[in-house]
Amino acid sequence: MNEKLWAIRAQGVSKKFGLTLRQSMKYGLRDIGGKLLGRQSHSGELREGEFWAVKDVGFELFSGEALGIMGVNGCGKTTLLRILNGVYAPDAGRVQMRGRVGALIAAGAGFAPMLSGRENVYVNGALLGLSTEEIDGLMDEIVAFAELGQFIDLPIKNYSSGMYVRLGFAVAALSSPDILLMDEVLAVGDLNFQKKCFDYILKLKRQGTAIILVSHSPGAIWAICDRGFFMDKGGVLVDGPVEDIIRAYDDQNSRNAVASSTQFEQAVAAHNDADSEDQIDPEYGHSKGGTGDVICTSVKLLRASMGEAIDEFSFKESFLIEADIDVKEPLEELLLRFTIDAVHYRFITVIDSYEQGLPLPRVKTGKYCIQVQVKTPNFRPGAYTLNLGISRRNIGVHLFYWFGASRFVVKHSQDEFLYADNNAVMHLDCEFNLSPVSSQSTKVSPFSVGDPY
Amino acid sequence: MDNNASKTVRTYEASGEILTPLASLQLAYRELFWSRHVIWHLFVRDFVAGFRQKLLGYFWVVLTPLIGIASFVFMQSTGILNPGNMGIPYPVYVYIGTTIWGLLMSSMAVVSVGLINNADLVMRTNIPTISLAVTGLANIFYNLLVNLVVLLFLLLFFKLIPSPWVILYPLAVLPIIVLGMGIGLFLAVVGSVARDVTGIFTTVFTLAMYITPVVYTAEFEHPFLRSVVQWNPLTYLINTPREIIVSGDISAPFGYSLATMVAFILLFLGVHAFYLIKDKVAERL
Numbered sequence: 159m160n161e162k163l164w165a166i167r168a169q170g171v172s173k174k175f176g177l178t179l180r181q182s183m184k185y186g187l188r189d190i191g192g193k194l195l196g197r198q199s200h201s202g203e204l205r206e207g208e209f210w211a212v213k214d215v216g217f218e219l220f221s222g223e224a225l226g227i228m229g230v231n232g233c234g235k236t237t238l239l240r241i242l243n244g245v246y247a248p249d250a251g252r253v254q255m256r257g258r259v260g261a262l263i264a265a266g267a268g269f270a271p272m273l274s275g276r277e278n279v280y281v282n283g284a285l286l287g288l289s290t291e292e293i294d295g296l297m298d299e300i301v302a303f304a305e306l307g308q309f310i311d312l313p314i315k316n317y318s319s320g321m322y323v324r325l326g327f328a329v330a331a332l333s334s335p336d337i338l339l340m341d342e343v344l345a346v347g348d349l350n351f352q353k354k355c356f357d358y359i360l361k362l363k364r365q366g367t368a369i370i371l372v373s374h375s376p377g378a379i380w381a382i383c384d385r386g387f388f389m390d391k392g393g394v395l396v397d398g399p400v401e402d403i404i405r406a407y408d409d410q411n412s413r414n415a416v417a418s419s420t421q422f423e424q425a426v427a428a429h430n431d432a433d434s435e436d437q438i439d440p441e442y443g444h445s446k447g448g449t450g451d452v453i454c455t456s457v458k459l460l461r462a463s464m465g466e467a468i469d470e471f472s473f474k475e476s477f478l479i480e481a482d483i484d485v486k487e488p489l490e491e492l493l494l495r496f497t498i499d500a501v502h503y504r505f506i507t508v509i510d511s512y513e514q515g516l517p518l519p520r521v522k523t524g525k526y527c528i529q530v531q532v533k534t535p536n537f538r539p540g541a542y543t544l545n546l547g548i549s550r551r552n553i554g555v556h557l558f559y560w561f562g563a564s565r566f567v568v569k570h571s572q573d574e575f576l577y578a579d580n581n582a583v584m585h586l587d588c589e590f591n592l593s594p595v596s597s598q599s600t601k602v603s604p605f606s607v608g609d610p611y
Numbered sequence: 612m613d614n615n616a617s618k619t620v621r622t623y624e625a626s627g628e629i630l631t632p633l634a635s636l637q638l639a640y641r642e643l644f645w646s647r648h649v650i651w652h653l654f655v656r657d658f659v660a661g662f663r664q665k666l667l668g669y670f671w672v673v674l675t676p677l678i679g680i681a682s683f684v685f686m687q688s689t690g691i692l693n694p695g696n697m698g699i700p701y702p703v704y705v706y707i708g709t710t711i712w713g714l715l716m717s718s719m720a721v722v723s724v725g726l727i728n729n730a731d732l733v734m735r736t737n738i739p740t741i742s743l744a745v746t747g748l749a750n751i752f753y754n755l756l757v758n759l760v761v762l763l764f765l766l767l768f769f770k771l772i773p774s775p776w777v778i779l780y781p782l783a784v785l786p787i788i789v790l791g792m793g794i795g796l797f798l799a800v801v802g803s804v805a806r807d808v809t810g811i812f813t814t815v816f817t818l819a820m821y822i823t824p825v826v827y828t829a830e831f832e833h834p835f836l837r838s839v840v841q842w843n844p845l846t847y848l849i850n851t852p853r854e855i856i857v858s859g860d861i862s863a864p865f866g867y868s869l870a871t872m873v874a875f876i877l878l879f880l881g882v883h884a885f886y887l888i889k890d891k892v893a894e895r896l
Contacts, residue, residue: 172625175894186804186891193887240893244623244737247890252624259621264736268653272660284652285736336618 163256165337165368166219166242170251172392173212173237174204181207211237213392214251221336224369226383226400228376228407230414234392235372239263239341242370257336258287260367266326271315275306275325278314282329296332303358304328305351320347331358338362340371356381376404376577404577405570408539412567415501415541416469423562438558448558451489452548457481457563459544462531469564473539473571473585479509479530481546481563485523491551492518494528499543500583512551536585539570621737635886636879642739649738654749673761676713680705683826695828699857700769703762707853708825710758714751714784715791715845719816721747722795723802723809726892733893740889741882744799751788755781762856774859783852790848790874793881800888804895819843824850844870 176182185205204210212234219225227235240246242253243261268281279300283293301310304324314322324347331338338359347355359382363369373379379386379400386403388396388410396406423445439447458467460478471477479496494511497504509530511518543565548558570576576585630638643650683705686692697704725744726733732743759780766773794812802809822836823829823845831837840846847870851861861867 189891190888245734245893248625250625255621257618267735270656270660281652281656284649289648
């Protein structure tokens with residue numbers, strides 16, 4: 159701690175995997191044959207059907223530092239953690255770890271259901287690199303930390319899942335490692351126990367433990383880490399302060415949400431291909447349908463400033479909706495309406511031509527282009543879906559509807575750090591104020607929104 | 612926390628160069644020594660867990676080999692099996708033979724499935740893989756002791772007095788355990804890449820019992836079979852410990868020494884193969 163010595167040093171670390179089991183077995187046997195015959199391996203190159211699970215990752219982590227790693231599923235986080243823990247040998251590069259490594263991925267490793275909690279502590283402790291004497295010394299602390307009391311002598315098959323996890327965490331944490339590797343393990347136990355875990359991890363950090371936390375939870379990363387990696391396809395895409403990592407991760411999730419809905423839609427469309435392409439169904443229950451009096455052929459989103467079609471906007475950036483419609487019959491009292499869905503909620507807002515000051519009493523047949531300028535959208539970063547509905551004032555059904563007409567992503571901005579809730583969709587500009595309650599005043603809230611003065 | 616500089620640094624890197632056989636052996640020694648606590652605790656765990664909640668508890672260890680010899684004794688007593696001239700009661704002969712053969716097969720089996728059985732620990736902890744592969748062996752040493760006790764009772768029952776050299780018996784069977792471990796280590800790494808290798812090999816290997824004096828003396832008329840038995844190292848690795856118990860006279864000291872050497876060379880090769888291949892194992896478990 160006194161000297162600035164690295165705790166973890168990784169240089170150009172890469173790891174590849176075979177896509178299929180069969181291929182992996184084939185290459186495995188070939189590698190084994192080569193090794194046994196004393197041939198040099200060419201592990202630094204990809205062969206057909208292989209991919210880089212981790213590609214060229216390098217960093218130094220000093221004692222007392224915490225590195226958060228985020229990334230969508232399959233980006234290589236867990237593989238990297240396993241390389242650091244010595245489970246996988248890297249195919250290229252080198253990892254050095256100084257001191258005892260406590261891996262919370264090993265919490266509860268080797269627990270045998272028939273044995274008592276106490277007996278299992280010895281097994282698990284040994285697996286974490288503790289000697290029997292060290293475990294003897296730690297036993298009381300472990301029992302206290304896990305809040306097990308007399309249950310420590312109960313066979314752990316009779317433990318509740320919470321007790322089981324608490325015991326596992328207690329052994330791993332109290333082994334006071336020099337390096338702590340964690341993979342999503344903080345969400346265990348009740349709130350008090352979770353609080354205790356956070357406190358303990360931060361205490362270890364202050365005492366000089368170097369921490370690596372892999373998590374999908376921005377809150378956990380933000381709570382513990384100083385800096386982080388955002389990983390994608392095995393590589394480190396963003397290396398910087400945790401705020402940047404959380405933004406990059408959230409944006410990536412939004413993009414994936416859009417991509418997967420689009421793919422799903424295409425799959426459904428391909429499936430329904432048999433029932434003609436242009437014809438639209440005069441019933442609900444499809445993604446597109448209507449009476450045929452009017453149809454919309456395309457819906458685009460444009461960046462207000464440039465006029466280019468785009469599907470990603472910055473937070474609060476104004477944008478333009480452009481839709482081409484084909485009116486087949488003359489229509490009276492036409493209503494053009496867009497609704498917007500967030501990932502978890504439908505119809506979070508509506509943009510209606512009548513509401514927004516464009517009454518359309520009579521529209522002749524012909525092709526039209528609708529343009530809607532969305533001036534100050536306050537969608538929080540995330541993925542959104544735009545739906546279109548066309549109806550008439552005097553007719554209570556849709557002449558045309560199109561769910562998922564367009565999709566877009568609202569990205570995080572560099573100026574604001576919107577981490578608080580992934581499910582929230584709207585952002586309200588507010589002013590927070592916290593003031594102590596003085597003994598005289600009677601009507602002051604300690605927590606007020608807006609200007610209290 | 613004490614001074615950082617004094618802490619050991621572990622390095623994991625893409626190994627460009629190939630380990631020399633001697634380096635593998637050194638590494639194996641260092642890693643096994645480092646993880647001796649783990650091996651011990653895993654042994655205790657498996658041992659205790661194996662016997663809790665079983666009707667006969669620890670008695671199983673004694674019962675299993677006795678049931679094992681019953682069929683051979685039955686065949687011999689009905690005259691179906693003619694084991695040859697043994698000089699000692701057949702139950703004693705077959706008990707010692709199957710016990711030693713069992714040591715070979717079980718040490719091979721536990722080491723070869725050690726990694727697959729401990730896959731969870733291989734994936735989640737940084738315990739050296741060789742230690743996880745050999746933890747099962749601890750149980751074999753325990754079984755060996757129990758078998759020895761049962762044997763003494765058996766000898767007592769037949770009113771035989773064991774030779775004083777019987778105390779060397781655990782040492783005398785060491786080579787056959789070593790042999791099993793060597794083959795097992797090789798199977799452990801190859802078997803975790805191609806799962807069926809271990810099963811195929813073990814099944815075929817079982818046939819070797821018939822060219823080894825396990826349940827009969829294997830004194831064949833046929834000259835070819837005769838020389839097979841003579842050149843089979845297992846012949847000496849099984850006969851010699853048996854002689855040590857019964858008479859204390861070793862009939863083929865040279866053959867036994869040679870077979871012991873073969874066993875240790877195989878262990879050495881097994882360890883080396885294990886270290887060459889082990890990096891390919893974790894990702895395929």
